[in-house]
Amino acid sequence: MTEEKTHHPEPSYLVDTGKYKGLMAWLTSTDHKRIGLMYMYAMMVFFAVGVILGMIMRIELFYPGQQVYGPQAYNGIFTIHGIIMIFTVVIPGLAAVFGNFSMPIMIGAKDVAFPRLNLFSFYLYILGAAIALASQFMGNGPPDTGWTFYAPYSIQTHTNVVAAVFGAFVLGFSSILTGLNFIVTMHRLRAPGMTFFKMPLFPWSLYATAWIQVLATPIVGITLLMIIAERWLRIGFFDPSLGGDPVLYQHLFWIYSHPAVYIMILPAMGVITEIIPTFAQKKIFGYKAIAISSLAIALVGYFVWAHHMYTSGMSTTARWVFSLLTFLVAVPSAIKVFNWVTTMYKGSISVKPPFLFAIGFIFLFMIGGMTGLSLGALATNIHVHDTAYVVAHFHYIVFGGVGFAFFAAIYYWYPKMYGRMYSFKMANWSFVFLFTGFNLLYFPQFIIGIMGMPRRYFDYLPQFTFGHQLSFFGGLLLVIGFIIMLITLFSKKGAKAPDNPWGGRTFEWTIPSPPPLENFDVMPEMGVNEQPYDYK
């Protein structure tokens, strides 16, 4: 790709050059990089709240029986923990933060296609999150349905379900508009010469993600409105006592919420696909296979939703159909993993913090993925359905996958974002604590899940005590890891970052760190013979 001068006369995007200064300059900025950072700061706050709630749950579960608070409070805490972590952290996650910050630069654009719509999406995100959080303090107490809002309980409970559901509905709009913006950006604003099959693979993953956001999110939006309509107007959609079908709710909910897992994980895979060739200094193996597998995951992942419903009373035919499709979606996921490993093979590997987190991702994602197959198999699913095994599985995917990819991404693009380096030693320590803590927290949940520990239970039998206690200590290590990471990144200014500290080959490494407001001084181009990840 075309190299540019390293010293840029334009001020960086971090310098206020517009009408407003300080906070107002940020809150009114339509610059994709600032919006990406604003998402990141907001997500850090929500994530911290989610972690605290998680630890409050672990404290209660330290011994069997009631310790600190009662079962109703426990139900409320795991519900809001799920709502915050799913709807405000991992679903917008990497796409909102790094998609906004990096994608336009990686395709050679000055901004996204609709910068104002982008800022509007951010405000919808804040509004939706605020409504969801406010549901804790309004009406008849915090919702106690779990983040899935399963009917008919969500119709019947007297807790404040409507506000939480409406918050998720608003957050969905933010997701749809971001997806739409990204699709148009990648179709219309790619640099001259950058065909779709010369586009870097992180934008490719965002492209696949954006289609899911646009196509799947409206379904959950309507479904959530149906819950509100049923509660207020007593229309019998889902409640059998009103003539409705509760299994229909589960279909509609998971038609969105399973693809939502791919909204979370596809950008994570995209980040890993950027990091591995950079730190192996080797061309990515199977570029087209990775690009197409992103689309294949998006497409097939759309049709596996009912594997969440094997025990719901669904027909046997549907169960084997969805089990088969679940096994199929593992194929494109495995293609990516094999390609990452093959890219590393005989590479000149430099084990820097982003790479450590990337290989941590592969390890954890493999455990999450393989246990997902045992859950996708009809026979084993019946035994472990709604147990702690499921809790462990989806945390390995959502936290071990998305979370570790997020940490990898922040360590990877931090020098570009802020123009500063950080202490590798401290970053490596954060990895040690996060990786150890994560496994100590969630692996015991697989074991006690197989032993029969149900999920979402306030109390448990004495044989599960040791597993829960290990999880508590794992949680403590995780919290220490987060604190080390925050200190590493934000406590003091590191040395000035060069424009290309990792030897990357995509466009963002050809511009100054931090980038100027409109990214490029001269419109970048890709030559006919140039390829992405063209390492010598």
Next chain:
Amino acid sequence: MHTESVHITPYRTHAWVLITLLAFTFITITVTWIDLSALTVLIALLIASVKAYIVLTYFMHLKFESSLFRVFVFMVLFIYVLVILFTLSDYLFR
């Protein structure tokens, strides 16, 4: 990079589309007075589909845009049909 071609649809075309949509709305209401038993929903869906086709074609400019947009619309419809079929794999075999 991209060249734009702007198509301006004459008012007369818009007027005809509006009249056609109103006519189909009238038909939709009229058929509710006729007892078609199991076919009632099917007829209503067919009329709605024709109306959606007209809206997409003229009001949403599919007729005048590049074929890429038509590909997108067909892709969405294809996914929608698959979602219905897979859902029916539950409801038809319970």
